[in-house]
Amino acid sequence: QKEVEQDPGPLSVPEGAIVSLNCTYSNSAFQYFMWYRQYSRKGPELLMYTYSSGNKEDGRFTAQVDKSSKYISLFIRDSQPSDSATYLCAMRGGIQGAQKLVFGQGTRLTINP
């Protein structure tokens, strides 16, 4: 089983739709969960990070972590064409020194005007 699994898509939705992006993971040691946005041939840009389980909201973006199910989600409300990008989930352990991020494959998202 892969450590982090993410449906690569592509996912195409109309402007204004609610988008749901998800990742599952197998390593119960993961404590920090991040979502990055990556435009073509650019570096990952941090969108949100969450520690342990729960929800976090930032504008149109909501991140959810369910550690019991080893499942994380990113919701985008009122999606805009500028949200079109590849979305990467990433996670790491909570042990000081265990700093490496483990990434999902990335989901390519297109928002159609």
Add this chain to the structure above:
Amino acid sequence: EPEVTQTPSHQVTQMGQEVILRCVPISNHLYFYWYRQILGQKVEFLVSFYNNEISEKSEIFDDQFSVERPDGSNFTLKIRSTKLEDSAMYFCASSDLGGVETQYFGPGTRLLVL
């Protein structure tokens, strides 16, 4: 807003040649990282660096790779003898506190080994 910068943006080299990729992390950050992304594949961790030494490395980071912080601002990745399979996008990242803060990535260096 502070950002991580990387040079060059593109590098083409012949197999067997040495390359040095350069990064300037965010100025008050203490932890530095290199990741790579082969075209169409996941972003993969290579190495983390703190207090002038490697703190963690992956199995990819073999003897052909080395990292250095030659001065107070630069962080470099050296590949001693490049292979075709080293062709990838290489990202530098930095973070403030390794246990709490998350990592901010640079724009990447696209390395092509011919």
